[in-house]
Amino acid sequence: MVRNSSNSKSGVVRISISLPSDLLASFERVSKKAGFTDRSKAIQTAMRAFISENEWLSGNESGKGAGLIELLYDPHTRNIEKALTLIQHNYNHIVTASTHMHLDDDNCLEAILVRGDARSIKRLVKELVEKKGIKSIKVNFVKVI
Numbered sequence: 704m705v706r707n708s709s710n711s712k713s714g715v716v717r718i719s720i721s722l723p724s725d726l727l728a729s730f731e732r733v734s735k736k737a738g739f740t741d742r743s744k745a746i747q748t749a750m751r752a753f754i755s756e757n758e759w760l761s762g763n764e765s766g767k768g769a770g771l772i773e774l775l776y777d778p779h780t781r782n783i784e785k786a787l788t789l790i791q792h793n794y795n796h797i798v799t800a801s802t803h804m805h806l807d808d809d810n811c812l813e814a815i816l817v818r819g820d821a822r823s824i825k826r827l828v829k830e831l832v833e834k835k836g837i838k839s840i841k842v843n844f845v846k847v848i
Contacts, residue, residue: 755846769818770844772828778811780836787813787834794827810838821846 722730734745755768776783791798797819804812817824824844832840 755844758846766821766846767819768821768824768844768846769816770824770842772815772817772831773841773843774813774815774831774837775806775839776811776813776834777809777836777838778805779809783834783836787831790827790830790834791815793830794823797823797827 730745730749731742734742737745739745739748774787776787778784791801794817797817799816799818801813801815804814806812817827821844824842828840828842831837
């Protein structure tokens with residue numbers, strides 16, 4: 704059920720939802736530990752995160768955003784560091800920073816911060832995924848809502 708709020712200037716609407724009691728109890732506990740004192744603010748934050756994550760995953764490629772691309776790769780793969788650097792330079796309009804971490808003899812982690820058009824970020828991710836030596840890739844993308 705959706706009802707118009709008396710505060711129509713801000714565009715806020717009041718809704719009513721049904722939840723299992725254990726889900727609500729968990730949400731209340733976690734949101735309080737996270738520092739939320741207002742249930743509405745906690746739900747708004749959760750909804751924004753849900754929208755941001757699922758629009759990215761569902762293929763909606765429009766809009767601006769920012770994110771972190773985490774790459775786990777084999778440093779022994781021929782020219783992998785050079786290839787990763789070249790790709791990042793080719794996308795310097797969206798790559799804002801990167802850092803490298805040696806995990807052990809056979810694994811390195813590259814963290815790449817990006818900001819810009821979602822389509823460009825997806826193209827960058829596609830190029831990175833296709834490189835030999837990449838063991839895993841994780842993308843955390845936040846759409847600016």
